[in-house]
Amino acid sequence: MKTAVIVFPGSNCDRDMAVALESVIGAKPAMVWHGDSELPADVDLIAIPGGFSYGDYLRCGAIAARSPIVRAVVEAAERGVPVLGVCNGFQVLVETGLLPGALMRNERLDFVCRDAPLKVENAQTAFTSRYEAGETIMVPVAHHDGNYVADEATLDRLEGEGRVAFRYAADINGSARRIAGVLNGAGNVLGMMPHPERRIEAAHGGTDGRRLFEGLLETVGA
């Protein structure tokens, strides 16, 4: 299974993501620099990591979403290649328009950095097949701009189509309907604020994040 991690100036979870992918999948991901315009051929999974791409200038993820490599990511996503965006990666994905809505400053203006219990809403996706629907998992969050907003019609559509993958068990940042992770219509693009790559082995305090990558290995790598 060939994976790629996109690296922007200001990314800071790219190495965590690479370690997580290698640990579960057994092969090192290609680290792809933002100025490149091509992804590795036959890539099976693209991860956009957390951090502060381009210093969060203009809006979080705004500049990254217009970088050469992200144009290639959008094309790959439209062909059906699975794309996982975590934290800043989620912000990049909404800025590209691959995912609906926007991520605004946390409602209480605080940087939220802690473990967050998440409810798995949809366990029938390439990303969530190792979870049970309705299960509560523990995954850390670390963000200042994770307050998910979309208009009511969009939120209703996301809920109706099973595109809310994860929901915070309790409100942490003001997100509409406590949404923590959303899928695109085809189900091959997931954006989430919590960091599954930070819960890969017992020494991290748990392995709930590892199961997301194990699910991808099973569904995408097969």
Next chain:
Amino acid sequence: MKLRVVVNLKPGVLDPQGRAVQKALTGLGFAGVGDVRIGKVVELDVADDTDDAAIDEMCRKLLANTVIENYRVERV
């Protein structure tokens, strides 16, 4: 040609920063401060023959996120 693009949150989009500033102003003793909304101003120096369509496209494609923001262009 100098342009000033004013980007504001759409009505109805909660502005936590604006609300914090409103509370701080009230705390400083300024009575009667109602809603506060924080936006941003982008000043651009563009070629004189830049047409309106191109300017509008710059706003829609990058300067504003039209999911949550409105924009207006002023010629300085």
